[in-house]
Amino acid sequence: TFTDPDADAAAIAAMSRDELTETGPDLLRESRKHEARAVLAAAALADRVYRERLAGQSEVEVWGSVIEHADNLARAEVSLQFKVSRSKAGSWIALADLLKEFPLIRAAYLNGELSTNRASIMARAAQRGGDIDADTDSDSDSTDGDEAGMSFEEIVLDYGSRGTTDPVLSQQLDAALISMNPDSVIEDRDTITDLVGHVTITPDVAGHSSLDAVVPAHYGVFLTTQINALVDERTCRKDPRRVGSLRVIALGEITGVPGAHLDCECGQENCAKGGAARDESAETPADADDAAAWDDLLPEPADADAPAVELVEPVVEPEIPDPMDEPTCDEVPVAFGRALVVPGAPVLTVLKDPDGILVPRLQGYGPIDPDYAATLSEVAKTIHYPESARAAGPLIPQISDRPQAPPADPTGHGG
Known part of the structure; x- marks a missing residue:
């Protein structure tokens, strides 16, 4: 009914499995339709506020700070009226503006075929590949005649219609x-490095800081593998803390923050990953007893009965300060941490095709351009794609009427 929440909840609870299978996707599609229109409405409201702010001002008066203030005012109004955060309001406005350039993706979005996040991924990919002539790039590797004349937007739309998760879709579009x-792609990477790459650490509430960074892909992969390896090495599954808390401590220890040390807090004496297990010496009590017994069997030194030599302390001459040296304040030593590299963590690994057909991949990240792969060859392990992947050839976009995947049955098959 969409008017009586209790009645709707009771009706859904009373539905059979077949009714739920039929009704659920329809409800999801309708909700996506409404959200798509809400995004366009938010962008339209932002445009009205922006124009009202700049109305009546001459071209001389409209400059950087004035435009920035108008943008901020527009986002704030959307945030207030739609009851969303300012960052989400900004992402909605940006998506709606971007969809104006790609009517096919916008139509699918308004038709409820795409979620907002999926539509955003597809629109950004279409923007990056807008200058690609699909006619010249979809060469003899493809045998589907329907692919001739495809625009990159159509290729993106085809990928988006497949039953893949959003992260997989993003990687597929990057590879394409x-x-x-x-x-x-190389030009985009250089631009991001020069203009966007940054690390910001800002104060947060209750004695915390917020860290945000845009770094090269292999930086992120390295930190991720190091953090995961340290958490796995130092803690067991019975540690009561959240995984997020463990990762924060691991990051601190890896980067050498003073006092940051990850140790298991499961409270069990026989924990295989606790500090006691790592700090145990190779010498056992039995080894110590054996060593003491051997010491008793050793002969006494030849001069054991000789009188003890009286130790004379040397005379320390007083230090006379050099009058030419300027007096300095006493330095207080500060205990700095030491950066840690976990030996057991996976190394950076790049998959390459010796024939140059398949797109290189950085394990833990996804597809990368050949120039970046060549740069990483100096610091990463390079392996070749398996023969099965090379025999399958590149991932070529195909236009076809694929039926929807069958639902999974109770035995776990299908889907």
């Missing part, structure tokens, strides 16, 4: 873009 126009 790299295979079709690697130079543009």
